[in-house]
Amino acid sequence: MREVEANFQTNEKDAAVRRRPVGFFDSGVGGRCILEAFRRLCPDEDVRYIADSENCPYGNRSPDEIIALSDACVRRLLAEDCKLIVVACNTATAAAIDYLRGKYPDVPFVGLEPAVKPAALSSKSAVVAILATQGTFNGRLYRETSARFAKDTVILAVVADEFVTMVERGETSGPDAEEAVRRRIEPLIAAGADHIVLGCTHFPHLKGIIAKVAAGRAVIVDPSEAVARRVKAVLEERGISA
Numbered sequence: 001m002r003e004v005e006a007n008f009q010t011n012e013k014d015a016a017v018r019r020r021p022v023g024f025f026d027s028g029v030g031g032r033c034i035l036e037a038f039r040r041l042c043p044d045e046d047v048r049y050i051a052d053s054e055n056c057p058y059g060n061r062s063p064d065e066i067i068a069l070s071d072a073c074v075r076r077l078l079a080e081d082c083k084l085i086v087v088a089c090n091t092a093t094a095a096a097i098d099y100l101r102g103k104y105p106d107v108p109f110v111g112l113e114p115a116v117k118p119a120a121l122s123s124k125s126a127v128v129a130i131l132a133t134q135g136t137f138n139g140r141l142y143r144e145t146s147a148r149f150a151k152d153t154v155i156l157a158v159v160a161d162e163f164v165t166m167v168e169r170g171e172t173s174g175p176d177a178e179e180a181v182r183r184r185i186e187p188l189i190a191a192g193a194d195h196i197v198l199g200c201t202h203f204p205h206l207k208g209i210i211a212k213v214a215a216g217r218a219v220i221v222d223p224s225e226a227v228a229r230r231v232k233a234v235l236e237e238r239g240i241s242a
């Protein structure tokens with residue numbers, strides 16, 4: 001009888017953990033593309049999202065500033081009882097994920113880094129463009145991954161901060177947005193890039209016009225679905241999916 005009771009209590013406790021939300025944060029609205037991909041994949045999960053738009057952009061801040069801002073977002077998500085936290089920002093991942101994992105060892109974190117590896121492995125021209133922030137390019141993850149998987153690939157590393165501003169303002173379509181995108185993308189294609197990696201979570205919001213400008217001449221690599229699948233896998237591995 002006691003054993004049955006104990007099992008019942010354990011199951012209840014597990015069920016309570018599984019019902020807790022998954023937390024997401026980004027310097028702004030960018031990471032919503034990850035959130036939306038995750039909601040499509042796991043509609044039963046409860047979610048929380050913090051857009052730190054007040055402090056956006058993170059891209060040119062010092063690592064210490066990004067760590068402090070990321071930690072503040074994490075504290076808010078933990079106060080909402082999140083069971084896993086997605087650092088839905090390449091810049092925050094680059095600067096802060098090691099710190100966050102060290103400070104909160106019991107919290108599972110999923111972060112992002114530019115999809116250099118799949119782009120480099122499938123590029124035929126051996127020229128790949130990565131669009132990201134300066135903070136992401138400065139990070140250890142980006143440097144290690146490109147040194148490891150893109151040794152024989154020419155990487156065109158482009159800081160496209162104006163895209164972050166456009167997306168925060170909601171300018172994701174129309175002739176001005178298209179012109180701004182064209183100015184960035186045409187030179188990359190002219191330089192031989194056959195893959196364009198969206199290495200900042202603000203950029204998938206411009207994917208429609210990036211694809212229009214690229215017009216089939218380059219593959220647009222958007223990591224949102226892959227990150228959503230990774231979050232699902234981590235929840236399952238830990239037995240905490242809803």
Ligand code: DGL
Pocket residue numbers: 026027028030031056057058059060088089090091092133136164199200201202
């Ligand atoms: N969304 C962020 C990223 O993925 C960057 C935007 C910013 O500079 O704040 O890197």
